[in-house]
Amino acid sequence: xxxxxxxxxxxxxxxxxxxxxxxxxxxxxxxxxxxxxxxxxxxxxxxxxxxxxxxxxxxxxxxxxxxxxxxxxxxxxxxxxxxxxxxxxxxxxxxxxxxxxxxxxxxxxxxxxxxxxxxxxxxxxxxxxxxxxxxxxxxxxxxxxxxxxxxxxxxxxxxxxxxxxxxxxxxxxxxxxxxxxxxxxx
Amino acid sequence: xxxxxxxxxxxxxxxxxxxxxxxxxxxxxxxxxxxxxxxxxxxxxxxxxxxxxxxxxxxxxxxxxxxxxxxxxxxxxxxxxxxxxxxxxxxxxxxxxxxxxxxxxxxxxxxxxxxxxxxxxxxxxxxxxxxxxxxxxxxxxxxxxxxxxxxxxxxxxxxxxxxxxxxxxxxxxxxxxxxxxxxxxx
DNA sequence: ACCTGAACACCGTTCAAGT
DNA sequence: ACCTGAACACCGTTCAAGT
Numbered sequence: 001x002x003x004x005x006x007x008x009x010x011x012x013x014x015x016x017x018x019x020x021x022x023x024x025x026x027x028x029x030x031x032x033x034x035x036x037x038x039x040x041x042x043x044x045x046x047x048x049x050x051x052x053x054x055x056x057x058x059x060x061x062x063x064x065x066x067x068x069x070x071x072x073x074x075x076x077x078x079x080x081x082x083x084x085x086x087x088x089x090x091x092x093x094x095x096x097x098x099x100x101x102x103x104x105x106x107x108x109x110x111x112x113x114x115x116x117x118x119x120x121x122x123x124x125x126x127x128x129x130x131x132x133x134x135x136x137x138x139x140x141x142x143x144x145x146x147x148x149x150x151x152x153x154x155x156x157x158x159x160x161x162x163x164x165x166x167x168x169x170x171x172x173x174x175x176x177x178x179x180x181x182x183x184x185x186x
Numbered sequence: 187x188x189x190x191x192x193x194x195x196x197x198x199x200x201x202x203x204x205x206x207x208x209x210x211x212x213x214x215x216x217x218x219x220x221x222x223x224x225x226x227x228x229x230x231x232x233x234x235x236x237x238x239x240x241x242x243x244x245x246x247x248x249x250x251x252x253x254x255x256x257x258x259x260x261x262x263x264x265x266x267x268x269x270x271x272x273x274x275x276x277x278x279x280x281x282x283x284x285x286x287x288x289x290x291x292x293x294x295x296x297x298x299x300x301x302x303x304x305x306x307x308x309x310x311x312x313x314x315x316x317x318x319x320x321x322x323x324x325x326x327x328x329x330x331x332x333x334x335x336x337x338x339x340x341x342x343x344x345x346x347x348x349x350x351x352x353x354x355x356x357x358x359x360x361x362x363x364x365x366x367x368x369x370x371x372x
Numbered sequence: 373a374c375c376t377g378a379a380c381a382c383c384g385t386t387c388a389a390g391t
Numbered sequence: 392a393c394c395t396g397a398a399c400a401c402c403g404t405t406c407a408a409g410t
């Protein structure tokens with residue numbers, strides 16, 4: 001279930017899939033700011049075809065995030081009833097961080113997209129975002145989290161954390177600092 | 187003391203000053219990712235002249251930061267002996283955040299530059315960075331700060347915090363979250 | 373209905389010619 | 392020694408022509 005279920009010609013559907021795989025490949029090698037021109041080339045289609053399927057780079061990110069967003073959504077709903085209330089949020093946010101940094105440079109775009117309701121990333125990740133918000137609400141109700149942060153803010157903040165240039169992953173100890181900062185420590 | 191003290195022709199020196207003022211003006215209006223072409227135009231010089239004085243956009247940021255870095259350096263040295271140990275770091279980091287966000291989009295570049303010893307920003311801000319490191323060391327020694335963060339990491343993290351799109355300033359409550367996360371709270 | 377690739381736009385960067 | 396602006400490169404984006 002990696003592409004949208006719209007009715008379309010077989011070649012169009014195939015091009016979508018090929019483009020998405022090419023994008024993952026190119027992004028993995030060159031980072032998510034790589035020229036989309038290269039993606040079209042590697043997919044073996046014309047530039048116009050790429051822009052038809054993915055009107056903007058953000059649409060590519062949204063497509064890339066589709067599967068992880070589904071997993072993260074499910075995981076958030078599971079964690080809602082997990083026994084140890086204090087560790088639910090850290091655990092989920094680490095998974096989110098891993099998913100958002102799967103391709104170098106993507107997490108900032110994902111975090112920004114989640115803060116903008118008009119973005120394709122926000123559309124794709126809406127269920128995940130809602131489930132995380134529920135998780136955050138419960139943590140807040142139980143007094144584990146400072147009350148002045150919203151779900152969107154947390155996701156945007158984590159997405160913005162500086163990266164290790166070598167791996168593209170969030171560098172240590174930024175996530176730990178943020179998790180500590182979110183805790184209520186009276 | 188806004189431009190380097192190298193010996194140069196009067197017109198060159200004047201062009202440097204005009205370009206820097208133009209950059210501030212353009213950055214204030216269009217953000218720090220604005221085309222440098224516009225800066226050259228507004229300064230009334232050719233593109234080549236701009237690149238002669240500022241080989242890269244980072245060099246412009248370094249020049250823009252020169253004065254604030256001097257102030258921040260002085261302030262850090264003052265605060266080293268301030269009475270209330272727990273508030274020294276927050277106070278200074280708020281000032282740093284204000285300076286780095288003076289032009290929309292600049293703080294990320296400044297934070298990245300400070301983490302890269304080869305960058306012109308790192309060169310310009312070296313005294314400031316050293317003074318801040320001393321401040322951080324003392325806070326660490328007094329047990330106010332978690333021991334696993336370096337000065338560079340703190341400055342890069344603060345520079346990376348998400349911005350309010352309207353003002354370009356660090357949005358609330360990100361800096362508060364980070365400051366809380368840096369504290370030792372046993 | 374979709375694809376292709378030429379064409380245009382934008383802007384960073386260089387450099388030959390000028391003063 | 393420095394300035395200028397034409398020229399090139401790169402790449403996002405569009406669109407007329409084709410299938």
